[in-house]
Amino acid sequence: MGGWVEGDPVGDRRFLDLPGPFEPERGGRLPGVRIAYETWGTLAPGGDNAVLVEHALTGDSHVTGSAGPGHPTPGWWSGLVAPGAALDPARFFVVCANVLGGCQGTTGPSSRAPDGRRWGARFPEVTVGDQVRAEEALADTLGIDRWACVIGGSMGGMRALEWAVALPSRVDTLFFLASAAVSSADQIGTQTTQQAAIRADARWSGGDYPLHAAPEDGLGIARRIAHLTYRSALELDARFGSRVQEDHRFAVASYLEHHAGKLARRFDAGSYVLLTEAMNSWDVGRGRGGVEAALGRITARALVAGVDTDRLYPPEQQQRVADALGVPLRLISSPYGHDGFLLETAAVDGLLRELLA
Numbered sequence: 001m002g003g004w005v006e007g008d009p010v011g012d013r014r015f016l017d018l019p020g021p022f023e024p025e026r027g028g029r030l031p032g033v034r035i036a037y038e039t040w041g042t043l044a045p046g047g048d049n050a051v052l053v054e055h056a057l058t059g060d061s062h063v064t065g066s067a068g069p070g071h072p073t074p075g076w077w078s079g080l081v082a083p084g085a086a087l088d089p090a091r092f093f094v095v096c097a098n099v100l101g102g103c104q105g106t107t108g109p110s111s112r113a114p115d116g117r118r119w120g121a122r123f124p125e126v127t128v129g130d131q132v133r134a135e136e137a138l139a140d141t142l143g144i145d146r147w148a149c150v151i152g153g154s155m156g157g158m159r160a161l162e163w164a165v166a167l168p169s170r171v172d173t174l175f176f177l178a179s180a181a182v183s184s185a186d187q188i189g190t191q192t193t194q195q196a197a198i199r200a201d202a203r204w205s206g207g208d209y210p211l212h213a214a215p216e217d218g219l220g221i222a223r224r225i226a227h228l229t230y231r232s233a234l235e236l237d238a239r240f241g242s243r244v245q246e247d248h249r250f251a252v253a254s255y256l257e258h259h260a261g262k263l264a265r266r267f268d269a270g271s272y273v274l275l276t277e278a279m280n281s282w283d284v285g286r287g288r289g290g291v292e293a294a295l296g297r298i299t300a301r302a303l304v305a306g307v308d309t310d311r312l313y314p315p316e317q318q319q320r321v322a323d324a325l326g327v328p329l330r331l332i333s334s335p336y337g338h339d340g341f342l343l344e345t346a347a348v349d350g351l352l353r354e355l356l357a
């Protein structure tokens with residue numbers, strides 16, 4: 001590919017059109033790929049201050065700032081990218097792109113194909129490797145030869161790790177957070193169950209639904225299942241216990257319903273299925289002689305961290321990566337479980353400062 005085209009910005013978002021074809025590793029073909037991205041700060045003349053932030057499953061390019069055009073939610077790591085924070089835009093050039101297959105500006109199942117219809121079920125399967133390949137083209141366009149740091153948590157951690165393994169000469173430091181080198185049966189089990197909830201919604205129509213009649217009930221149930229895995233049992237019990245609200249609903253059920261509705265209003269079910277499938281198929285060691293052999297390719301200075309109460313990405317998974325890289329696992333103490341990687345920004349900020357010092 002080559003000859004990138006910059007589209008008109010929308011709000012804080014900018015767009016880059018990679019002329020096709022983009023050929024995902026598992027087959028199929030995308031005639032062109034649009035990447036939505038945001039940046040903060042200025043690229044230094046030597047190009048040595050660029051940081052790539054990788055978002056998680058339902059995140060987007062809006063790392064910091066308020067909600068606005070193209071951003072259904074305020075920045076999801078605002079504490080990390082701010083004056084005086086670890087990623088101070090006065091020092092770093094911070095880049096975040098919506099993932100390939102997503103629904104916040106980057107080409108995904110809800111985007112229109114060249115025939116004018118939405119891709120829907122025709123959208124090819126993508127892997128984490130494909131997603132990083134698209135981001136490599138973005139880095140090329142922005143004139144970034146090497147990232148001073150690539151950081152990501154959860155699904156974002158997968159892309160961060162893939163960068164460090166696939167393109168070691170382009171990653172100076174790696175921050176791998178609350179993620180895994182290969183998906184476990186538990187993770188695949190919960191994600192395929194979430195997918196089944198979406199597919200069971202009559203509106204799913206094999207993935208070819210109109211956006212005004214999207215399978216919101218199925219996506220909502222998927223989010224309820226997922227959200228339980230994102231929080232710790234102890235935290236949920238301390239907050240809600242068996243309390244019944246005035247409307248006669250269990251408080252925890254009402255809370256999950258609230259999150260289900262919020263996601264269904266801001267996220268595409270087709271992207272949800274596609275991205276969870278990319279996570280299911282994630283194995284950094286595939287085709288590389290196994291996980292440890294793959295991790296042996298990393299030359300970046302690495303910081304590996306997890307959340308002590310994370311039941312979805314338990315610390316054992318980060319320990320495996322830390323052991324292979326010969327670094328200590330840094331555990332963040334938090335009651336929140338997996339979502340601790342988003343909520344414990346002060347702790348993440350401290351670790352990031354240490355890595356970038």
Ligand SMILES: CC(=O)SCCNC(=O)CCNC(=O)[C@H](O)C(C)(C)COP(=O)(O)OP(=O)(O)OC[C@H]1O[C@@H](n2cnc3c(N)ncnc32)[C@H](O)[C@@H]1OP(=O)(O)O
Binds near residue numbers: 251
């Ligand atoms: C990495 C990423 O990219 S994530 C992308 C960004 N994602 C989002 O912003 C939305 C997804 N949300 C999440 O993932 C998580 O909720 C987080 C981590 C962002 C936020 O977690 P927390 O701040 O702990 O929020 P919490 O889970 O307690 O939920 C609070 C909400 O539940 C609502 N709530 C609490 N109790 C109840 C109840 N009994 N019944 C109904 N609603 C309830 C609150 O009113 C609040 O609503 P609001 O968010 O609309 O203001």
Ligand SMILES: N[C@@H](CCO)C(=O)O
Binds near residue numbers: 056057059153230342
């Ligand atoms: N709350 C996060 C969890 C996934 O890691 C999200 O919605 O993306």
